[in-house]
Amino acid sequence: MRYRRADVKGGTYFFTVNLAERHCRLLVENVDALRNAIRVVKQRHPFYIDAFVVLPDHLHAIWTLPEGDSDFAMRWLLTKAGFSRQMPMVDRRSASRKGKGERGIWQRRYWEHLIRDMGDYQRHVDYIHYNPVKHGYVKYAVEWPYSSIHRYISCGMLGNDWGGDIASHVEGGYGE
Known part of the structure; x- marks a missing residue:
């Protein structure tokens, strides 16, 4: 059976991408390698990063693809491979992963969601920016260094105090 995406x-998509080992801190410990992998992919296959947050073992992103292009799967494949090539060969690999030439750093699949409208877009941007607070890494979203919230604040779209106890003010909060 083939997975349908x-x-x-030219769509705008929300993504959740996880490490295979969910207890690792690999992404924040190697955030420059991740940034480099994304930069290389963006140079070859342009897209716009609307929002992004890197947590120790997973990341969330919203990307808008160019008109006429819907191939986010290839971009994630190249990003994950580019990051993995920068990591030392210390990860455990199953026979299946070895047979496919995979490193075993990332979960094979990821979650994607096509953004439907501006309300959906705003909910997902907020979810991304609030995620470090939700996971207990910081008290306020601005305190997390690996987030696009800093771009939103510098553009005046959000205040420095955004994202403290926000879940109690938003109907439904930001559950996963």
């Missing part, structure tokens, strides 16, 4: 050319 959304296919909207």
Whole structure:
């Protein structure tokens, strides 16, 4: 059975991408390697990063693809591979992963969601920026260094105090 993904050319998508070992801190310990991998992919296959947060063992992102292009899967494949190539060969690999030439750093699949409208977009941007607070890494979203919230604050779209006890003020909070 083949997994079917959304296919909207020029679409805006929300993603959750996880490490295979969910107890690791690999992403924040190697955030420059992740940034480099993304930069290389963006140079070859442009897209816009609307929002992004890197946590120790997973990341969330919203990307908008160019008109006529819906191939986010190739971009994630290249990003994950580019990051993995920068890591030392110390990860455990199953026979299946070895047979496919995979490192075993990332979970094979990831979650994607096609953004439907501006309300959906705003909810997902807020979710991304609030995620470090939700996981207990910081008290306020601005305190997390690996987040696009800093761009939103510098542009005046959010205040420095955004994202403290926000879950109690938003209907439904930000549960996963």
